[in-house]
Amino acid sequence: MSLTAHLERGAVQVGTLTVGAGPAVVIGGAGADARWVSLRDHHGRVPAAETVAAVRAEWAGPILVEPFSAADLPEIVADVEGVIVGAAWMQDFQLVRAVARLGLPVVVQRGPAATLEEWLAIADYCVAEGNDRVVLCESGSRTHQAGITLDLALMREARRRSGRPVLADLGEEPALAAAAVAAGADGLLLAQDAAERTALAAQEAVRIVGAVTRSEVPDSVLAARSAIDRVDAALAVLLERRAELAGTIQRLKPVGGFAGRDMDRERRLVEEMARRAPTLGEARLASIMNAVIEAGLHLAEERAANAQA
């Protein structure tokens, strides 16, 4: 039985960033909530501390570092908020032990051929060293496909089995950001030098999809306001889409605009919505939807008038 099998799902604090409670986070380069840097590329050419210092010079928030070897650790431990055990290093037990002993949060990337059990075992190694602050990161498998195949089902299972926060490693490509968050990712790991627009696209997906799929239990006004802002972001996207669709109907109906208002249809859609929003209930929803529908009708009439002018 895995040591971690029965632990409650716990959030891990990486500096100022909470991973595993609240919104999903984005870890990458410019524009992300946290930065990470690998010492692999610089190995032997630039001292580890220098590489970290270069990131620190332009970023005051959380920094995670992927060491090349245990020898890097003493140089960087005081200057970073977390350590990444890179996918290629996952079964380097000496490195895992040394990293865990630092006491900093550890992100364990899944090796490209590692099974779920092998991956979770690395978290247990960290626990055995007295470090329970482990985040699991699905980094994909090498398959017959060109590139890497990310396994979001495996990521979800890792989260369920371990109770630990999980990340999806998306590299340069934010296209799967929404899918990863919907599958339960507590965060997205982007390439350390990913373009700022990649981080922004990932954050937008996190916000919109997370508002629908992530349950949050904020415990302060600030946290609740930040959660409500994400819900409003999702609402805005849906309201904009709804206005477009309502406009299409106005153009296609024999009589559009306020003159063609169909109160029966409006009552039925409110009734249907109340099934999904039972706490608000039909009466409150009716007045909300009346405002939404009238805004749509005003917009449609305004557009029709402008088209004629």
Ligand SMILES: C=C(O[C@@H]1C=C(C(=O)O)C=C[C@H]1O)C(=O)O
């Ligand atoms: C969009 C329509 O026109 C009007 C606007 C509605 C809406 O925004 O949902 C619903 C009924 C109509 O009063 C429609 O007939 O479906």
